[in-house]
Amino acid sequence: MTDIKRLGLGCMGMNLSNRERSIETIHYALEHGITLFNTGEFYGGGESEMVLREALAGVPRDSYFLSVKFGVLPKPGGGIYGLDVKPWNVKAHLAYSLHRLGLDYVDLYEPARMDESIPVEEIIGAVKECVDAGYVRNIGLTQLTPENLERAAKVHPIHTVELAYSLANRSIESNGILEVARKNNMNILAFSVLQHGMLTDTSAESAAGRPGMPQEAKEAILSGIRAIANEKNTTIENLLQAYVYAKNPDMSVLIGTTRKEHLQDSIDALSVALSAEDIKRMEEV
Numbered sequence: 001m002t003d004i005k006r007l008g009l010g011c012m013g014m015n016l017s018n019r020e021r022s023i024e025t026i027h028y029a030l031e032h033g034i035t036l037f038n039t040g041e042f043y044g045g046g047e048s049e050m051v052l053r054e055a056l057a058g059v060p061r062d063s064y065f066l067s068v069k070f071g072v073l074p075k076p077g078g079g080i081y082g083l084d085v086k087p088w089n090v091k092a093h094l095a096y097s098l099h100r101l102g103l104d105y106v107d108l109y110e111p112a113r114m115d116e117s118i119p120v121e122e123i124i125g126a127v128k129e130c131v132d133a134g135y136v137r138n139i140g141l142t143q144l145t146p147e148n149l150e151r152a153a154k155v156h157p158i159h160t161v162e163l164a165y166s167l168a169n170r171s172i173e174s175n176g177i178l179e180v181a182r183k184n185n186m187n188i189l190a191f192s193v194l195q196h197g198m199l200t201d202t203s204a205e206s207a208a209g210r211p212g213m214p215q216e217a218k219e220a221i222l223s224g225i226r227a228i229a230n231e232k233n234t235t236i237e238n239l240l241q242a243y244v245y246a247k248n249p250d251m252s253v254l255i256g257t258t259r260k261e262h263l264q265d266s267i268d269a270l271s272v273a274l275s276a277e278d279i280k281r282m283e284e285v
Contacts, residue, residue, distance in 0.1 A: 006245065007266060008036030008067075008189065010256030014051045015044035018258050026055035028260035030064065032267060038162075038189075038254055040069035040112060041097045042080070049100035057102070067108035067140060067160070068097050071115075085111040086118065087126035094130055108160055110140035120148045124155040131156065146176040153184045162254070165190040167225075167243050167282055168199055182250070191254040193244050199225060200237055224285035234272050238265060239282075242272035247279055 009029045014022035026037065037056075039048045049068070056064065070093040071085040084093075094109065109127055114120060130136040138159035141152055152158055161181045163172050169192070172178050181188050194200055199221060222236070229239040244253055255266040274282075 003270065004033040004267070005035070006252045007034055007270060008038055008252060008254045009034055009263065010191065010254045011037055011039040011048045011052060012043045012256050013048075013258045014039075015047040016050065019051055019054070022051050022258045023055040025258055025260045025263055026052065028263060030059065032264075034263075034267075035064045036067065036252070036254075037064060038067045038069075040072065041093060041100075042069075042072040042074045042112070045074055046096070046100050049097055053100060053102045061103075065107045066101070066103070067110070068101075068106045069110050069112040069142070070094065070097065072112045083113050083115055085113070085115050085123050087122045090123075090126040091130060094135055098135065105135050105137060108138045108140045109136040110142060110160075110162070112142065114144045114148055120144075120151050121155050124152045128156045146180045149177060149180045150184075153180070153186075158184065158186050160187040160189050162189045162191055164192045165244060165248075165251070166193045166195040166199075167240055168195040178248075188248070188251045189254050190244050190248075190251050191256075193241050193253055193255075194237060195240075199240060221285055225282065228278065228281060228285075232272055232274075232278075234269070235265065238269035238272055239274075241266060241269035242274055243279065243282055245270070246274035 009026065011022070029037070037052060039052055041049065043049070052066070070090070071083055072080050073082040073084055075081050097106065098104070109130065111123055114123070124139060127136060127139050131139065139156055140160040140162065141149060141158055142162035149158065149161060161177070163177065165172055178188070225236055225239065229236045232239060234242070241253055241255070244251055253266070255263065257263050257266075
């Protein structure tokens with residue numbers, strides 16, 4: 001039996017231009033037992049939150065878990081130009097998100113990055129004030145060092161830590177952050193498990209020019225991974241997702257999509273079984 005709770009839906013790509021499709025995907029997720037929805041105040045300039053508001057209208061509040069990031073400063077023409085996680089401004093960021101979401105509280109609130117000029121204790125202390133006031137239920141963190149994660153946990157329990165992790169990027173296995181998370185009983189949520197499509201068949205052209213990934217090398221890697229996927233009667237994408245589950249049984253995975261078909265693919269990946277030998281072969285490739 002698959003554990004659907006190990007899969008969350010990332011809503012970064014959801015905006016008013018794909019509103020109907022995104023809402024359909026959110027409803028599809030709920031119908032299939034997915035309850036974690038991950039967004040950010042800066043996703044689509046706030047439009048992701050607006051889409052979620054419409055999609056979740058009428059859905060019992062205790063039947064889903066909503067995670068919101070804050071602090072990234074977007075430019076009018078696209079891209080980002082800075083970061084604002086100043087303790088004084090945390091409540092304002094939250095107020096705007098609650099308004100767009102039409103909610104009284106969020107389940108998880110987290111700074112999108114750490115500002116190294118501000119002690120992590122002050123940032124987490126400001127979010128803790130929102131917890132104490134009832135507007136936030138849990139605190140999360142992402143994009144930070146093991147040392148800052150350790151310091152943050154001394155201010156308030158950290159519910160979830162989001163970490164970039166994939167077959168092609170296993171740096172968290174050696175930098176100490178997994179040990180800190182596990183020692184403090186944090187939930188571990190992996191994102192970018194497809195490494196931005198770098199090791200998928202659908203990204204051959206876009207990935208060919210990546211530094212350190214010449215097309216010849218990419219094709220050699222894909223050939224080896226594809227052979228294992230064929231043995232498992234699955235796709236490369238599903239195999240890469242299954243790798244994360246098999247290598248780290250305590251991890252959940254965040255998949256960002258606006259299409260229910262792609263979400264179903266990720267649901268199917270929960271059923272792909274990999275042995276220790278399969279994991280070793282993939283890593284050797």
